[in-house]
Amino acid sequence: MIRKKSIVTCVLLSIFTCGIYSFIWINSVTNDVAFLRKDSSYRSGGMVVLLTIITCGIYGYYWIYQTSKDIYYLEQDYGFRSSDNTVLNIILAIFTAYVVPLAIMQSSINNLIDATQN
Template sequence: MGNLAMNKKSIAAVIILSIVTCGIYYFIWMASTTNQLKMYNEDYNGTSGGMVVLLSIITCGIYGMYWWYQIAKKVTLAQQKAGMPTNDNSILYLILAIFGFGIIGSAILQSDLNNLWDYASMNTANNNPYAQ
């Protein structure tokens, strides 16, 4: 599965790049986050990151609101898989998205993901007798 800590991103960079690029980086982050969680959760039938972005654009953001709810569920599943305490923020993300505060949701989500990747990579290293 590789080094999971490499999936970490700076929360400030996600926010700043999303603002500076007028939302283009936000879509890149959305696709990347979706794909990382798909791989970690071994969800081979789920929607790809590129399709999430395309559907969000085509539906003028309506699918994006659904994505926020679903991505929180996927983070919760990943937290369970990693053996860490779960934190289901699906309703919070949905409310933030509805009122146009997706940027705040992205900061909270990236924080949760950074904690997940740290915990999962630490767990992987501790369970691997060949890890250095």
């Protein structure tokens, strides 16, 4: 079971903790997407955080690309009329240190949670 998260709270926590909460948020988004996909073999949030730290953030860009695509496909499966934000999220990640792309992805996940609970 997953719960909707307040985007404002997550952004503020990321700012006030100098980005440390962003790793917790990345973990949460990854696990939420795995739950929504109903895919037990999907990558784990802990592994994504570890690889992002080990590669000094480079893996994070790949993760944003792949997760944005996965969320877009999930939205299509649930019949949402959405646009593919993958390129936008990558560009924003370069200039905003993952916070804005995470907010965009969390917004989509919150909408998907609403769709699955109705």
